[in-house]
Amino acid sequence: MMSLFAGLGRYGLWCKEFFRAVWVHGPPKGQTLHEAFRIGIQSLPILLIISAFVGTNLALQGYNAFKPLGGQRLVGMFVSLAGVRELAPIIAAAMIAAKAGTEMASQIGVMKIREQVDALEVMAVNPLAYLVAPRLIGILLMLPALTLIAIFVMLTAAYGVSVVQLGLAGHEFIQFASESIEPIDFLYGAVKAVFFGLIICTVSCYFGFHCGKGPEGVGAATNKAVVTSSVICILLNYFISELLYGGSL
Amino acid sequence: MIELKNVSKSFGDTTILRDISLKIPAKQTTAIIGPSGTGKSVTLKHIVGLLRPDEGQVMCFGTDMATASEAELYAVRRRFGMLFQDGALFDSFTVGENVSFPLVHHAPSMSEGERRARVEEKLALVGLPGIYDRPTSGLSGGQRKRVGLARAIVMEPEVILFDEPNSGLDPITSDAIDALIQEMKEALGITFIIISHDIVGTVNVADHIAMLYGGNLVAFEPTDRFVRLDNDIVRKFLRRNLVLPQGPDEVARLPGLE
Numbered sequence: 429m430m431s432l433f434a435g436l437g438r439y440g441l442w443c444k445e446f447f448r449a450v451w452v453h454g455p456p457k458g459q460t461l462h463e464a465f466r467i468g469i470q471s472l473p474i475l476l477i478i479s480a481f482v483g484t485n486l487a488l489q490g491y492n493a494f495k496p497l498g499g500q501r502l503v504g505m506f507v508s509l510a511g512v513r514e515l516a517p518i519i520a521a522a523m524i525a526a527k528a529g530t531e532m533a534s535q536i537g538v539m540k541i542r543e544q545v546d547a548l549e550v551m552a553v554n555p556l557a558y559l560v561a562p563r564l565i566g567i568l569l570m571l572p573a574l575t576l577i578a579i580f581v582m583l584t585a586a587y588g589v590s591v592v593q594l595g596l597a598g599h600e601f602i603q604f605a606s607e608s609i610e611p612i613d614f615l616y617g618a619v620k621a622v623f624f625g626l627i628i629c630t631v632s633c634y635f636g637f638h639c640g641k642g643p644e645g646v647g648a649a650t651n652k653a654v655v656t657s658s659v660i661c662i663l664l665n666y667f668i669s670e671l672l673y674g675g676s677l
Numbered sequence: 678m679i680e681l682k683n684v685s686k687s688f689g690d691t692t693i694l695r696d697i698s699l700k701i702p703a704k705q706t707t708a709i710i711g712p713s714g715t716g717k718s719v720t721l722k723h724i725v726g727l728l729r730p731d732e733g734q735v736m737c738f739g740t741d742m743a744t745a746s747e748a749e750l751y752a753v754r755r756r757f758g759m760l761f762q763d764g765a766l767f768d769s770f771t772v773g774e775n776v777s778f779p780l781v782h783h784a785p786s787m788s789e790g791e792r793r794a795r796v797e798e799k800l801a802l803v804g805l806p807g808i809y810d811r812p813t814s815g816l817s818g819g820q821r822k823r824v825g826l827a828r829a830i831v832m833e834p835e836v837i838l839f840d841e842p843n844s845g846l847d848p849i850t851s852d853a854i855d856a857l858i859q860e861m862k863e864a865l866g867i868t869f870i871i872i873s874h875d876i877v878g879t880v881n882v883a884d885h886i887a888m889l890y891g892g893n894l895v896a897f898e899p900t901d902r903f904v905r906l907d908n909d910i911v912r913k914f915l916r917r918n919l920v921l922p923q924g925p926d927e928v929a930r931l932p933g934l935e
Contacts, residue, residue, distance in 0.1 A: 452747070547765035550725050551779045552751035
């Protein structure tokens, strides 16, 4: 337990130093769009596939749950509530943690053990501002967009399965889906994505900067980055949902 | 210009540097030698402010690197160039992008043409003309060091630090790097600080030699005097039969440290 608090303390101090470095030095010019493009485009194909198949299964399980009660028309409501409010944001975050987060931890870890981070320091270029800031801005730009794309794909796939495979009426699916959520739910999804992006980027880069020696060190840093950022995002998701949709904490 | 005053540094229970005092002569080449694990690289990292001492001062151009703010550290570092062991080149960049990196960040008024001309000039100086657009992934160990050296001199610094310039190189490439350092020394006439455990190369290149052993400064003399020193550790190291002591007690009993 003590090591957990010590680790949180070190991470907190590192984040403070990172934000100070960005405030003083600013992000490097010309890198941010490159990072945003990399994070967005590289993660998109896998996100499309996973979102689509989560949508199909939500429809199937919703149908199985409501059919014995005669409420299979509620599949649209179930899919939109679970998908828009919870699953799309967390799945987009998990994909980014697995793809972009591990890449950040391993790239920075390799740079650290090959003395490239020291080389930046010696060349009077702040490594936190140079390496982390463009990645953070890139992820903060792309993750909300990817979350909205995941919502759209999830709902479309669920609609397809509901209508084609389960024989439900399309207009009923749309009616129940649209009545159960509000436009602000999409904004909330994007807000969640901003918090998840902040966690994924800072946790992954933190472990990259604190990676041990050799390939084992890089592997361990990458592993810790994806596990820690995913767990924090899932815990954070509960608290944000509770704040936005639930009763008082 | 560069002076270490009573510098001590420990990592956990392990003491790496013990009360080291060393004044680096300006516009000359100083080699810091010693077996692996005796604090040579740690000394170099103190000079550029990558590490801060537990005790003592590291004075560079009038700034104490031990207590300097980030802005002061960066101002001093712009007067340094450093060649890292493996070159520390950025793998995703081309050779030209690597060498021009400090110019991009610290000389924004330079046009792209001026930058390219400067980089081409430095690449030619290290014996690698015409490789500006080559990716760094295809470079040999010796070429990586040369490109790293071109990057170290591109801002035309007042001090160049070399961290084990011969490590990982075959004897022929190692000799070529020594010859290159000698050429650069004559061409640039600036302060060189070389960390090395290569005896032959060091004696050929350095004007002064400091020897570290077990975290202690054993000797610091002009090269011609150093090679004739009547000191057990120095003589053993020069004969290449020095074995590291095991633990602090054994270090304390070393005859050269009395």
